[in-house]
């Protein structure tokens with residue numbers, strides 16, 4: 373994502389505006405074959421329950437509606453629940469691919485709202501037990517996915533577990549979700565701090581969720597990004613903010629994404645703006661090895 377310093381309040385308003393080339397249009401070609409062009413965006417947080425799954429689900433839908441091919445990966449090992457929010461029940465997950473029982477296409481569920489959903493994290497630690505040939509076969513199978521879509525959105529678990537760090541490091545971009553709660557902000561900072569110490573790190577941006585208005589979003593962004601700049605030397609971007617909106621809670625109860633059930637409510641407007649911004653930016657995938665190759669490497 374492009375660098376937008378957050379120590380200037382006016383910058384946040386600027387976030388809703390930018391337009392650039394679509395991700396799909398920047399896909400490199402080699403010998404007529406399309407190389408990896410999927411942008412891998414992980415959505416994580418320090419504190420749990422700040423809104424990652426809702427953001428991941430609705431961002432995936434909004435990007436899909438804009439014509440992008442999107443795969444949403446539920447990468448939360450502990451409390452995988454994107455399928456609950458979406459009211460679908462995938463029969464298979466990545467562990468079936470790892471065991472060679474299913475292909476990647478067989479485990480992906482195509483949602484009515486556009487994106488494909490993969491239950492991701494379960495069984496990944498079993499990769500460590502695979503022999504080199506099986507591991508190579510797995511990586512090749514997963515690499516197919518990256519060549520066939522524009523975005524892979526990873527809904528990660530909360531905190532700084534090994535799984536979360538593996539997904540975050542393997543991604544191209546990381547959206548760190550926080551709310552105005554002090555504990556959410558300090559835990560977001562803790563996640564950012566751990567990632568700045570790892571040898572490989574994605575480009576990081578903040579998403580401020582459950583804010584009462586623009587002014588509160590600016591204050592949260594200034595506080596988290598200010599501390600990150602001062603103590604970690606990291607310049608954080610702000611990807612967007614989402615208003616606190618009872619329609620989100622109602623949608624969860626209905627088991628429908630808020631973009632479907634209340635497309636014009638305040639939270640949906642913010643989510644659409646977030647997707648507009650994310651979708652209009654040029655990704656940084658070229659020159660990096662495949663996401664799944666990197667991810668499998670972290671577990672091996």
Ligand SMILES: Nc1ncnc2c1ncn2[C@@H]1O[C@H](COP(=O)(O)OP(=O)(O)OP(=O)(O)O)[C@@H](O)[C@H]1O
Nearest residue numbers: 420421422423424425426530615616617620621624
């Ligand atoms: N913008 C919002 N406005 C109002 N409520 C919200 C908003 N975003 C999220 N919520 C509420 O927060 C709850 C938790 O959201 P969600 O499940 O997306 O969080 P999470 O970060 O994925 O949690 P976990 O860490 O357990 O995976 C939702 O069920 C909803 O009630």
Ligand SMILES: [Mg+2]
Nearest residue numbers: 424425448453
């Ligand atoms: Mg979640």
